[in-house]
Amino acid sequence: MKKAKPLVLIVDDNSVNIDLLVNTLKNDYRLGIAKNGSKALEYAGKHMPDLILLDIMMPGMNGYEVCTRLKAVTRTRDIPVIFITAMSEAGHKTRGFEVGALDYITKPFHAAEVKARVKTHLALKEAHDCDIYIASRIQKTLLLGSPPRDIPGIQISQLTVASQKVDGDFYDFFKHSNLCFDIVVGDVMGKGVPAALLGAAIKSHFLRVLNEQLRLSGRKKLPEPATIISAVHSGMIDQLEDLETFVTLCYARFDMSKYIFSFVDCGHMRTIHFHDDLNTCSLLRGVNMPLGFPEKEPFRQISVQFKPGDLFVFYSDGLTESKNVDGSLYGEKRLVDFIQANARIEPESLIKSIWNDVAAFSHSEIFDDDVTCVLIKIDKQALSTVFPDQDKLEIMSDLKELERVRSFIRKFCAKIDDSVLDDKRLNLIELAATEVIANIIKHAYNERSGKPIQINARMSADEVVFEFFDWGRGFDPESVPEPVFDGSNDGGFGLHIITHSVDEVIYSRGDQGKNCACLKIKLTGGN
Amino acid sequence: MELSTEKIGDVTVVSVLTEVLDASNTEEFKTGFTSILNESNKLIFEMSNVKFIDSSGCGALLYCQKQLNKLNGGLKLCAVQETVRTLFELIRIDRVIDIFDSKQEALRAF
Numbered sequence: 001m002k003k004a005k006p007l008v009l010i011v012d013d014n015s016v017n018i019d020l021l022v023n024t025l026k027n028d029y030r031l032g033i034a035k036n037g038s039k040a041l042e043y044a045g046k047h048m049p050d051l052i053l054l055d056i057m058m059p060g061m062n063g064y065e066v067c068t069r070l071k072a073v074t075r076t077r078d079i080p081v082i083f084i085t086a087m088s089e090a091g092h093k094t095r096g097f098e099v100g101a102l103d104y105i106t107k108p109f110h111a112a113e114v115k116a117r118v119k120t121h122l123a124l125k126e127a128h129d130c131d132i133y134i135a136s137r138i139q140k141t142l143l144l145g146s147p148p149r150d151i152p153g154i155q156i157s158q159l160t161v162a163s164q165k166v167d168g169d170f171y172d173f174f175k176h177s178n179l180c181f182d183i184v185v186g187d188v189m190g191k192g193v194p195a196a197l198l199g200a201a202i203k204s205h206f207l208r209v210l211n212e213q214l215r216l217s218g219r220k221k222l223p224e225p226a227t228i229i230s231a232v233h234s235g236m237i238d239q240l241e242d243l244e245t246f247v248t249l250c251y252a253r254f255d256m257s258k259y260i261f262s263f264v265d266c267g268h269m270r271t272i273h274f275h276d277d278l279n280t281c282s283l284l285r286g287v288n289m290p291l292g293f294p295e296k297e298p299f300r301q302i303s304v305q306f307k308p309g310d311l312f313v314f315y316s317d318g319l320t321e322s323k324n325v326d327g328s329l330y331g332e333k334r335l336v337d338f339i340q341a342n343a344r345i346e347p348e349s350l351i352k353s354i355w356n357d358v359a360a361f362s363h364s365e366i367f368d369d370d371v372t373c374v375l376i377k378i379d380k381q382a383l384s385t386v387f388p389d390q391d392k393l394e395i396m397s398d399l400k401e402l403e404r405v406r407s408f409i410r411k412f413c414a415k416i417d418d419s420v421l422d423d424k425r426l427n428l429i430e431l432a433a434t435e436v437i438a439n440i441i442k443h444a445y446n447e448r449s450g451k452p453i454q455i456n457a458r459m460s461a462d463e464v465v466f467e468f469f470d471w472g473r474g475f476d477p478e479s480v481p482e483p484v485f486d487g488s489n490d491g492g493f494g495l496h497i498i499t500h501s502v503d504e505v506i507y508s509r510g511d512q513g514k515n516c517a518c519l520k521i522k523l524t525g526g527n
Numbered sequence: 528m529e530l531s532t533e534k535i536g537d538v539t540v541v542s543v544l545t546e547v548l549d550a551s552n553t554e555e556f557k558t559g560f561t562s563i564l565n566e567s568n569k570l571i572f573e574m575s576n577v578k579f580i581d582s583s584g585c586g587a588l589l590y591c592q593k594q595l596n597k598l599n600g601g602l603k604l605c606a607v608q609e610t611v612r613t614l615f616e617l618i619r620i621d622r623v624i625d626i627f628d629s630k631q632e633a634l635r636a637f
Contacts (some may be wrong), residue, residue, distance in 0.1 A: 490586035
């Protein structure tokens with residue numbers, strides 16, 4: 001596509017001067033003309049010229065004021081301004097630079113000089129725009145992770161509006177299982193390509209640390225957020241100090257099996273936690289310094305309980321520090337009030353209305369800083385109804401039911417994290433259950449069919465318990481001989497398998513001849 | 528129970544075409560075994576389809592081995608899945624019945 005010629009706005013109250021400039025520049029550029037200050041501001045805001053040639057001495061609003069006003073508005077702030085004036089005293093030039101002009105041309109001017117200076121400044125602007133374009137591409141592709149869509153019981157929506165400067169805001173998500181994921185949101189101090197690259201480097205460092213820590217534990221145990229932050233900090237502190245910058249961030253974990261939110265905050269914006277049952281918001285702040293400060297204290301992690309219907313709001317300072325025309329800030333309180341009033345609408349709509357509110361406040365959709373915001377909404381329907389913590393199954397004494405018992409056990413254990421209960425252990429639990437049921441049918445009920453067997457399952461944070469009830473002959477495990485392993489006899493194998501497949505087995509006989517075999521599987525401390 | 532057989536020399540290779548070998552179908556398995564017992568006294572059970580086995584299933588395998596030993600033959604297993612092998616190790620079946628990774632290795636061992 002052929003690029004349109006750059007647009008140059010000429011601001012002068014003198015027709016002769018305008019004619020001269022027009023004749024000088026008309027072959028190379030598209031031109032706009034304003035004959036006074038307010039027309040100039042109107043034109044600039046509407047057409048976004050690539051460069052402005054601005055006369056200082058004009059009736060009404062003078063050139064300094066026009067320039068000051070252009071620089072005060074985010075949208076027109078970066079348009080290069082060259083003053084053109086008859087005044088050549090050093091004092092005037094200095095004032096022009098103070099209000100934000102890039103260059104100065106004194107009248108009477110030479111056409112060649114005007115052409116040369118306009119060309120140079122347009123080239124500089126193009127290079128600058130190119131930098132910003134690269135930085136915003138880095139941000140879109142490397143800094144902003146996509147949220148996991150397949151975690152039951154939560155909804156995530158996010159918003160990013162890149163400023164003209166690009167800040168190095170970043171966020172990412174790390175899914176560990178169907179019931180556990182981490183989010184990191186951060187902000188690199190600084191702007192443009194360097195901040196964007198550093199943000200990307202930090203983000204990938206998190207991935208590396210996570211993988212290393214998982215590998216060290218043999219993939220059995222998730223590293224705690226504080227451990228992850230410590231490792232990222234010690235891995236990056238030298239670079240951050242060299243670059244003389246720092247990063248504020250919040251690293252948080254959602255544990256949906258226990259409804260616990262654990263986070264390490266390093267000087268980031270306070271996370272908003274809306275409590276659905278109390279209809280209040282609390283602000284979560286940690287005590288750690290931003291990454292890049294020579295931290296001596298260990299990073300401290302804080303855990304809070306959440307409930308179905310709760311909402312978490314993560315955001316960057318670009319959101320709360322959006323300014324209105326008077327220069328006042330949107331502010332944390334306004335955001336909290338807005339969340340409080342609207343927390344129950346769907347996250348996708350909520351994030352749009354947050355955006356609308358901020359845009360309405362600042363009368364603009366262009367901001368000094370990047371605006372990022374991530375909402376994590378916990379479904380109103382408790383996860384325990386999807387994956388119950390208790391369940392039961394009733395069957396009749398028939399060996400054909402064995403497969404049904406195993407599938408009941410598989411389904412009940414499905415929500416337990418793979419790192420805690422892997423396929424091998426799950427297989428052993430199925431095996432133990434098979435042996436228990438087979439023993440009940442063969443021995444307690446003496447192979448009679450149509451007799452009841454009940455299985456109760458329950459789960460807590462640290463163990464899974466299966467109880468098998470029958471109303472047949474009582475059973476004394478002591479009466480079963482130790483199995484022999486020479487292949488001569490297969491007696492006692494079942495009991496041996498049960499004992500060695502789970503962490504604890506208890507046999508008991510209750511009232512009215514109700515027998516119970518209870519299998520316990522520990523979920524903590526490995527196996 | 529479906530048992531597909533293939534005669535290689537004097538050895539019969541039996542593919543056990545069930546995913547589960549537990550108390551619910553071991554009798555059926557033994558019956559199937561008895562019907563092919565007259566073909567050969569050297570048997571290889573190809574186990575790659577079997578995902579789950581319990582103590583009854585193991586008992587059935589031991590029964591088969593005893594019958595074959597009586598006929599001066601023997602039983603070998605091949606292509607055993609990881610989950611099944613876990614149980615074999617638990618009740619030390621792997622010390623009593625020879626287990627091989629592939630059919631070829633099992634054949635060579637006779």
